[in-house]
Amino acid sequence: MIIGVPKEIKNNENRVAITPAGVLAFTQAGHTVLIESGAGRGSGFTDDDYKEAGAMLRPHAAQVWKEAEMVMKVKEPMREEYCFFRKGLILFTYLHLAAEPFLTEALVKNEVVAIAYETVEVNGTLPLLTPMSEVAGRMASQIGAQLLEKTKGGKGILLSGVPGVKRGKVTIIGGGIVGTNAAKIAIGLGAEVTMIDVNPDRLRQLDDTYKSDITTLMSNSLNITEAVADADLVIGAVLIPGAKAPKLVTDEMVQRMAPGSVVVDVAIDQGGIVATADRVTTHDQPTYEKYGVVHYAVGNMPGAVPRTSTIALTNVTIPYALQIANKGLKKALLENEALKKGLNVAERYVIYEAVARDLGYEVASFEQVFCMEKVM
Numbered sequence: 001m002i003i004g005v006p007k008e009i010k011n012n013e014n015r016v017a018i019t020p021a022g023v024l025a026f027t028q029a030g031h032t033v034l035i036e037s038g039a040g041r042g043s044g045f046t047d048d049d050y051k052e053a054g055a056m057l058r059p060h061a062a063q064v065w066k067e068a069e070m071v072m073k074v075k076e077p078m079r080e081e082y083c084f085f086r087k088g089l090i091l092f093t094y095l096h097l098a099a100e101p102f103l104t105e106a107l108v109k110n111e112v113v114a115i116a117y118e119t120v121e122v123n124g125t126l127p128l129l130t131p132m133s134e135v136a137g138r139m140a141s142q143i144g145a146q147l148l149e150k151t152k153g154g155k156g157i158l159l160s161g162v163p164g165v166k167r168g169k170v171t172i173i174g175g176g177i178v179g180t181n182a183a184k185i186a187i188g189l190g191a192e193v194t195m196i197d198v199n200p201d202r203l204r205q206l207d208d209t210y211k212s213d214i215t216t217l218m219s220n221s222l223n224i225t226e227a228v229a230d231a232d233l234v235i236g237a238v239l240i241p242g243a244k245a246p247k248l249v250t251d252e253m254v255q256r257m258a259p260g261s262v263v264v265d266v267a268i269d270q271g272g273i274v275a276t277a278d279r280v281t282t283h284d285q286p287t288y289e290k291y292g293v294v295h296y297a298v299g300n301m302p303g304a305v306p307r308t309s310t311i312a313l314t315n316v317t318i319p320y321a322l323q324i325a326n327k328g329l330k331k332a333l334l335e336n337e338a339l340k341k342g343l344n345v346a347e348r349y350v351i352y353e354a355v356a357r358d359l360g361y362e363v364a365s366f367e368q369v370f371c372m373e374k375v376m
């Protein structure tokens with residue numbers, strides 16, 4: 001198979017979908033890897049590193065998209081990339097389609113086979129989302145702590161406090177991978193941490209893990225209202241796989257926060273859980289203020305630490321991509337239930353149920369599409 005890796009073009013997105021080690025894995029299996037020149041630079045990989053591993057370089061993204069049978073990316077394609085979509089092209093990347101109606105329409109219309117990293121699922125876990133959630137969760141507390149500084153628009157508190165001065169309060173909504181990683185750093189910084197989740201078993205696990213370092217609360221409107229009003233820093237970390245994020249923090253709840261408080265809505269890539277996080281921000285301009293509260297809503301947080309993130313991401317994506325290349329799409333999907341869950345769009349159909357529901361498409365089952373036996 002011919003695998004293409006274009007340079008990421010989202011604002012300050014310095015990750016790349018393949019490392020030289022990944023190239024070697026493909027070429028050793030007899031595949032061809034095309035890489036846009038400079039694609040790895042932001043992650044510290046030179047064109048020569050890729051060439052030595054057996055990749056072929058292409059000066060322009062258009063050539064990579066056109067020649068490749070499967071394009072691997074990190075972020076969802078930007079509008080400038082939609083013109084490269086074509087029937088039967090396999091696209092393997094983060095997609096977050098429930099929050100991307102125009103992208104979904106472009107993929108459907110052009111009959112792209114789109115497999116989303118974030119919905120590949122093994123026993124209820126999301127192995128291709130996990131490493132980036134680990135990065136973003138850790139970053140969320142780190143960034144939130146900085147934004148609480150006066151010079152960054154915050155209320156001017158140090159999360160750890162100092163002897164004789166009380167600590168800052170962090171409320172984390174969603175106790176999954178982002179939430180637990182945010183908690184680790186917030187606890188390490190010395191903050192008073194409250195974690196809210198809707199799953200009682202999850203709350204039990206969190207209590208067992210962090211013991212008296214955190215307070216756990218069941219997710220309901222009253223608990224969220226109180227914990228948000230009381231917090232210096234709120235971190236949004238809820239996920240319903242594939243679906244648009246539920247707006248759990250209302251406009252009124254944000255209005256009740258003290259001026260200079262901070263919201264970091266990590267779940268913004270699925271639309272965000274905070275009503276006032278009504279736009280996706282970029283690393284160039286990561287924050288805005290609403291009701292005196294600093295909002296951070298960057299949709300590609302791990303892009304700011306590309307070396308760590310690229311290696312962590314490709315460690316988990318390459319084995320799946322290799323299965324597609326080695327077996328062909330149809331066989332790979334049929335033999336791997338986890339990968340099959342990643343299939344969001346194929347043959348003009350939306351296959352992932354939550355995406356179809358949120359965007360108003362009729363859902364087609366994998367079997368329906370598979371039986372048509374055209375592209376696959």
Ligand SMILES: NC(=O)C1=CN([C@@H]2O[C@H](COP(=O)(O)OP(=O)(O)OC[C@H]3O[C@@H](n4cnc5c(N)ncnc54)[C@H](O)[C@@H]3O)[C@@H](O)[C@H]2O)C=CC1
Pocket residue numbers: 118129130132133134136173174175176177178179196197198199202219237238239240246248265266267268269270298299300301302
């Ligand atoms: N902005 C960025 O750069 C990045 C964003 N993310 C996003 O962060 C979000 C969280 O991801 P993960 O932690 O990996 O997901 P996860 O699936 O590990 O955790 C989600 C948690 O939300 C909980 N939850 C579901 N409904 C809830 C409700 N009504 N109230 C409270 N909790 C509820 C679940 O029980 C689960 O514990 C996702 O949208 C993910 O795409 C991840 C990485 C980078």
Ligand SMILES: CC(=O)C(=O)O
Pocket residue numbers: 075094118129132133269299300301302303
């Ligand atoms: C998960 C995701 O969208 C990211 O890492 O950018």
